[in-house]
Amino acid sequence: MVxxxxxxxLVYVPAGVTRSAKIVVSGSFGVGKTTFVASVSQVxxxxxxxxxxxxSAGVDDLARTPRKTTTTVGLDFGRLHLxxxxxxxxxxxxxxxxxxxxxxxxxxxxxxxxxxxxxxxLEACFDIxxxxxxxxxxxxxxxxxxxxxxxxxLDEIRQALDLDAHTPLTTCDAREGSSSVLALITLCEYLSxxxxxxxxxxxxxxxxxxxx
Numbered sequence: 420m421v422x423x424x425x426x427x428x429l430v431y432v433p434a435g436v437t438r439s440a441k442i443v444v445s446g447s448f449g450v451g452k453t454t455f456v457a458s459v460s461q462v463x464x465x466x467x468x469x470x471x472x473x474x475s476a477g478v479d480d481l482a483r484t485p486r487k488t489t490t491t492v493g494l495d496f497g498r499l500h501l502x503x504x505x506x507x508x509x510x511x512x513x514x515x516x517x518x519x520x521x522x523x524x525x526x527x528x529x530x531x532x533x534x535x536x537x538x539x540x541l542e543a544c545f546d547i548x549x550x551x552x553x554x555x556x557x558x559x560x561x562x563x564x565x566x567x568x569x570x571x572x573l574d575e576i577r578q579a580l581d582l583d584a585h586t587p588l589t590t591c592d593a594r595e596g597s598s599s600v601l602a603l604i605t606l607c608e609y610l611s612x613x614x615x616x617x618x619x620x621x622x623x624x625x626x627x628x629x630x631x
Contacts, residue, residue, distance in 0.1 A: 436505070438505045441530055442530060443525055443532040445511075445533070446536060446563075459596050465496035496508070531609070531610045532551050537563055538576070559605055
């Protein structure tokens, strides 16, 4: 489903959309979050990137991404219409540990999260998985298939990440929109099957008393 821009140049949500969900796309530095959001977004994605400078030497590990010249310092944002009635608002988080205070803020109000991982550096996502668990944010994990990265059976990756049996684990190529959308569908199917938490009762309304 593609939304055509209006006469003022903006792309609006169609009137038929009745449901929306905030989804966080998280993962370690250089795992492909910005590429993922851009590949699935049906509107021009918002990117908050800056050029990598000498100041990041020894802080950001570029060994696995030597061609990387920019890094997200705020968030990535995109929008995807998963069906005629459902729209996903995608928020990509920065990967560096020094931006951890932003992670917690971006996950607030999110229906769920998709965590991208790289088989060349699986341990880099441990803190991110722990954060989602601490905040109670349901998540799925997608292995981003980098060229030349080692391929392992998903059962071995699940064991290495110590994932619960019910946590969805899939693969994707963040450069390909169709592959990335399938990863989001896997997450949404998991979220839709979760029990709906009970709504807390409203506080009692105090009885009105006339002034003496």
